[in-house]
Structure formats: structure tokens, C-alpha cells
Amino acid sequence: MLQSLLADDVGFASGRPVASMSTEPHSLGVEVFSRSMEKNAGRFHTFAGSAKVEREVIDMIGDLLHLAEPFGTTTSGGTESNILAMLSHREAARKKTGMREIIASKTVHASVDKAAWILGMKLVKTEVDDQFKAVPDAIEHAIGPNTVGIFATAGTTYLGQVDPIEEIADIASKHRLPLHIDAAFGGFVIPFLNDLGIGHHAFDFQVDGVTSVSTDPHKMGLGPIPCGCILFRSERHLKTVTRQVPYLRGASAFQPTLLGTRPAGSILGTWAVMKHLGRSGYRSIVRQCMKRTMNIKDRVEPSSTLSLAIQPVMNILGIKTKVVSLELATQKMEDRGWRIDLSPLPPTMRIVVMPHMTDGTVNALLNDLEEAAGTVPSD
Numbered sequence: 001m002l003q004s005l006l007a008d009d010v011g012f013a014s015g016r017p018v019a020s021m022s023t024e025p026h027s028l029g030v031e032v033f034s035r036s037m038e039k040n041a042g043r044f045h046t047f048a049g050s051a052k053v054e055r056e057v058i059d060m061i062g063d064l065l066h067l068a069e070p071f072g073t074t075t076s077g078g079t080e081s082n083i084l085a086m087l088s089h090r091e092a093a094r095k096k097t098g099m100r101e102i103i104a105s106k107t108v109h110a111s112v113d114k115a116a117w118i119l120g121m122k123l124v125k126t127e128v129d130d131q132f133k134a135v136p137d138a139i140e141h142a143i144g145p146n147t148v149g150i151f152a153t154a155g156t157t158y159l160g161q162v163d164p165i166e167e168i169a170d171i172a173s174k175h176r177l178p179l180h181i182d183a184a185f186g187g188f189v190i191p192f193l194n195d196l197g198i199g200h201h202a203f204d205f206q207v208d209g210v211t212s213v214s215t216d217p218h219k220m221g222l223g224p225i226p227c228g229c230i231l232f233r234s235e236r237h238l239k240t241v242t243r244q245v246p247y248l249r250g251a252s253a254f255q256p257t258l259l260g261t262r263p264a265g266s267i268l269g270t271w272a273v274m275k276h277l278g279r280s281g282y283r284s285i286v287r288q289c290m291k292r293t294m295n296i297k298d299r300v301e302p303s304s305t306l307s308l309a310i311q312p313v314m315n316i317l318g319i320k321t322k323v324v325s326l327e328l329a330t331q332k333m334e335d336r337g338w339r340i341d342l343s344p345l346p347p348t349m350r351i352v353v354m355p356h357m358t359d360g361t362v363n364a365l366l367n368d369l370e371e372a373a374g375t376v377p378s379d
């Protein structure tokens, strides 16, 4: 019965999901997770070994993001991390009265809107430039007496763009505001782009003024879902989001997560995948994804029916149509079995070139894209 119910799922092995930020998790992570189903990361007193492993995951991610002594936690993903980051901004400014405000550009992920909604805060959205990057001047202009923090993105959901983090960090420091970087996707991509010489972006704790960074092993880290991570530069910030659970003992008594009971297995799986792949493993995965991203770019650019919204910064592309409407072309792609997104800003078909996309998939995708975008509307 279950198998027949699941017949409608479009798995990564089919190559059809082309706008997902997650992928088939590395088999080692799956193996470790499947052996660890009973383990609860909300009870680290009982699962003290798992707590040590979580600490090592945090340290490894700290190493990746240039923070020698990270204070943080694993989370269920980018949404929870953004909620925690915003909570830390709110709690650090408890003395401020009135509606507390967070500033972020329009391209910030939907989970930041959700965080503001949950936390009873106001999200003030600022303009982006013609490359869909946050505009530092607009952010500075939006700062007012109720502002308690700033969010910027390294690897935007729609286009994989990186905001000008250094300039935004200068503004945050000048106004003594905390700055959170949402690198849910980019955190496991940008360090390797830097290694490969494909682009250089300072986006993490290397930049003075950045107070927290989140990144998700369950996206380009190839870890099993759910595994996100948020790191704070100082213990003070982590403490602002930590609550005591009175009846629990030892390590479980102080919880910085939104969740109580949560799987330790995906954290353990992530540890195994990170140890196994190492920097060189991730670097070759990113190299491969970027090669395929450039293959798509090379076919779209000269096309008479398709165009790119911006030059790809990482393995995410926003594709526009020139003849038929974007909605129609996207629907045709869906009808052909592709699982693709329609982004609003700018209006584009969104493609995320994850490791499950092979050269064959890319070729088939482009053939279908050219056909879907090439039919005149009256056909």
C-alpha cells in the first residue's frame, strides 16, 4: 500500500527534481542514520556520545566558516536557523521597546518572513541592485531606532547571489547591530568556489561584524535530512537563545534549539559524510556541479528563446523565456515530468544544479527547455 501511495514521489535518482536544494544524501550518511534511529539529540545526557559527535560537526563547520571557537548548534535546517538568529537579535535588544525591526533585502528567504511572523517582529525589506544583490546604502538608510539586527544572504534561493557582506558588515558594526548571514545553501559551496578560483567571496566569520552564520549540511553538504547548523561568534549570542529544561540533566538541560526531541542520527550521518568527503571531496563535487552549470549557461546564452537573469555565481540559474510566457514554459516542463520552480524575483525558471544531475540529465533538460520555450503561444 505504501509503495503505491509513494508512486507520485519524484525521487532524485530520476534526475527530474531540478530546483531542489537537497539531493540524494551520501550513502554513508544514510547507513549511519539508519543504524541510529533511536538516538535523540534532545537528550544528550542519555546520548552523551552523540553530543560529542554534534560538537565535532560544529567544530568542522566552524573550521569551514573561519571560526576557531564556534558557539552553536545543529538544527533541523535553514528555517530553524533563521528563527534562532532572529531570536538572538531580539533577545540581545530586550531593552528596546516597541516593534523590533530586522532589516534584510527583498531576496531574503521566505523563512526569514516566517521568523519575523513567529517572533512578533517587523521585517523591513530593502531594494536589490540589477544583479539582485542587497544594496548596502539602502540597508543603512532603513536603520531606525527600533532596528535590532540585519540579515544578509550568501547564496540566495532564487539566483545563488552573494550579498556584499563586507560592506553590510561595516554598516552593522558602525551601528552596533548584529549581522546574521544566511548561507544555508552557500556555506557548503562558496568555500570551494574560493578554493577552485571560480570566484572569491568573503561571507563568513572572516568578515568582522558578522555575528552569526547558518549553513545546512542537508543541502550541498550531502548529509541526510534534517541537518542544519547555526554558529555564533560569541557565547553571549548562543546564550540568548538557550533555555533551561528543568527536569533534564547534564548536557540536555540547556537547549539552544527550537525542537526538543530531534534525531541524532542525521547529525551522526553528517559527521560521517563530512569526515569521509573532507575538503577535497566537497571541492570536486562543487567543481562538477559548476561544470554542469556552465554547460547550461553555454547553451542558454546564444538561444533565441531563453536567456539568463544573471551570470551564474554558483550552481543556481535563473532562466527567462523570450517568446512564450514563463508560466506556460514552466507548465510544459512540469507536464514532461520535470520538477522545476518559478521564482518571482526576477521572474525566472529556477534550476539548482545538485549532484544528482548528471550530464545526461542536463542535456535532456536543455532539450526540453528549448522546446517548451520555443513554441509560439498560439500553437
Ligand code: 0PR
Residues within 6 Å of the ligand: 019, 020, 021, 022, 076, 077, 078, 079, 080, 082, 109, 110, 111, 153, 155, 156, 157, 182, 183, 184, 185, 216, 228
Ligand atoms: N535559507 C535559504 C537561503 C534557503 O534557500 C532555504 C531553503 C532556507 C533558508 C530554508 O532551509 P530549510 O528548508 O532547510 O529550512 N530553501 C529551499 C528551497 O528553496 C526549501 C524551502 C522552500 C524551504 C520554501 C522553506 C520554504 O518556505 O529549495
